[in-house]
Amino acid sequence: MIGVFDSGLGGLTVVKEIKRLMPPIKILYFGDTARLPYGEKSEEIIKKYTLAACNFLKKRKAKVIILACHSASSVALNYVRSKISLPIIDVIQAGVKAALEKTKTKRIGVIGTRATIRSGTYERVFKNYDKEVEIIARATPLLVPLVEEGWINHYITKEVLKIYLQPFKEEKIDTLLLGCTHYPLLKKLIKEIFQNKVTIVDSSEALAKSIINFSSYKKIKKRKEELIIYLTDIPPEFEKIARNFLGLLPDKIMRVSLRE
Amino acid sequence: MIGVFDSGLGGLTVVKEIKRLMPPIKILYFGDTARLPYGEKSEEIIKKYTLAACNFLKKRKAKVIILACHSASSVALNYVRSKISLPIIDVIQAGVKAALEKTKTKRIGVIGTRATIRSGTYERVFKNYDKEVEIIARATPLLVPLVEEGWINHYITKEVLKIYLQPFKEEKIDTLLLGCTHYPLLKKLIKEIFQNKVTIVDSSEALAKSIINFSSYKKIKKRKEELIIYLTDIPPEFEKIARNFLGLLPDKIMRVSLRE
Numbered sequence: 001m002i003g004v005f006d007s008g009l010g011g012l013t014v015v016k017e018i019k020r021l022m023p024p025i026k027i028l029y030f031g032d033t034a035r036l037p038y039g040e041k042s043e044e045i046i047k048k049y050t051l052a053a054c055n056f057l058k059k060r061k062a063k064v065i066i067l068a069c070h071s072a073s074s075v076a077l078n079y080v081r082s083k084i085s086l087p088i089i090d091v092i093q094a095g096v097k098a099a100l101e102k103t104k105t106k107r108i109g110v111i112g113t114r115a116t117i118r119s120g121t122y123e124r125v126f127k128n129y130d131k132e133v134e135i136i137a138r139a140t141p142l143l144v145p146l147v148e149e150g151w152i153n154h155y156i157t158k159e160v161l162k163i164y165l166q167p168f169k170e171e172k173i174d175t176l177l178l179g180c181t182h183y184p185l186l187k188k189l190i191k192e193i194f195q196n197k198v199t200i201v202d203s204s205e206a207l208a209k210s211i212i213n214f215s216s217y218k219k220i221k222k223r224k225e226e227l228i229i230y231l232t233d234i235p236p237e238f239e240k241i242a243r244n245f246l247g248l249l250p251d252k253i254m255r256v257s258l259r260e
Numbered sequence: 261m262i263g264v265f266d267s268g269l270g271g272l273t274v275v276k277e278i279k280r281l282m283p284p285i286k287i288l289y290f291g292d293t294a295r296l297p298y299g300e301k302s303e304e305i306i307k308k309y310t311l312a313a314c315n316f317l318k319k320r321k322a323k324v325i326i327l328a329c330h331s332a333s334s335v336a337l338n339y340v341r342s343k344i345s346l347p348i349i350d351v352i353q354a355g356v357k358a359a360l361e362k363t364k365t366k367r368i369g370v371i372g373t374r375a376t377i378r379s380g381t382y383e384r385v386f387k388n389y390d391k392e393v394e395i396i397a398r399a400t401p402l403l404v405p406l407v408e409e410g411w412i413n414h415y416i417t418k419e420v421l422k423i424y425l426q427p428f429k430e431e432k433i434d435t436l437l438l439g440c441t442h443y444p445l446l447k448k449l450i451k452e453i454f455q456n457k458v459t460i461v462d463s464s465e466a467l468a469k470s471i472i473n474f475s476s477y478k479k480i481k482k483r484k485e486e487l488i489i490y491l492t493d494i495p496p497e498f499e500k501i502a503r504n505f506l507g508l509l510p511d512k513i514m515r516v517s518l519r520e
Contacts, residue, residue: 145405
């Protein structure tokens, strides 16, 4: 049983990839929709909330936990690993490895929330693999609200992306890593802005691929495919958003409340 | 002692007005920054969080509570009044009365978060005062993130406002009520778009004025002016944001955590 955690519904893009790439499996998804977004919060609060979410998934018998949330992966991974005795797969490693496979010039851009970029985690992980790589990172906090407004192909979103991506053009990156689960929905616009001259790496896809090779996953007994979604709040637009990210509606959705 | 509650730091615009209009007084401000924004959450969660915030202020001896948050005022006011034995002043009434004083054509526009607009509270409160008034309401969810990105005079913000405000032009409103504590920072741009043909009503200002006339306020013993800010999270950009909303830094800031 795989447990997937995200601050909101964006992690469903990872679930979608897992479902596409893997044999049938039971997936528990936990989205902290009552307290999202994490991207603007302090490290202390992100650690606390991420631990609570992982404990929730562990109690429900998840055997592996996937931190699909980039803000949580950037800030809380070591903390949660030190507290919880389950294998925890974060979204950073997979994206970094995929970006390193694609880059030729070793000039890589990263976009993400304020918390993700401020943490400097992407730079550190990249440098662990390859000291020569140049990382240009930028917080792009308006992209999540734009996706949630449904302005996925909107000219305003394109204008905002032009502003956010201009420094990457000047820095002549050849690869851009999408450091947030919402951003894959903007892949088409981002490609247009770079006129296909930059390779876009989608962490959700990279993460799902990395799970297939993960040893603990191989030990998991395959069962009937099932997707159960636990949310701390069920937003009225839930169905629309779920369909955007997941392409379908889940088997079961439950609202739960966590002790702080 | 006045307690002011908002989901984030936007309610500091109300504090600013109170400080400007009133004799020295002690103000306790509670901002639920760990769980903001409220505007996209369900009614159930907004009620629960608002009650917790009011209980927090009551325990710290607030004698009046001001709900500066429009989403909380729209959704949770009656619920909180039924649970807490303090006078609770909401931000809706004050704004509605101010708008009714200004309008000549009785065609009034309201902008706010999804939760505020979906609740239909503004329409109900307007109709209580005047059955003939026509209310045109629209959710404008990108405005809070744009203000928080600091794009207060940015051309993108102006473009987004043009899209959001176009229906109000077509409906020929003569008054626009700003139904969110963040929006007063966009007053200049909004006026430009309407070419000064529409009166803009700032609820924060209206609310502060209404408190002066509030009977319980008159009974409050005036003391040394003091502003204590309690936040459930202290975002790294706190100082910048506080200065934007408040124009100064508060005397004391404390991080607190609430039981759910």
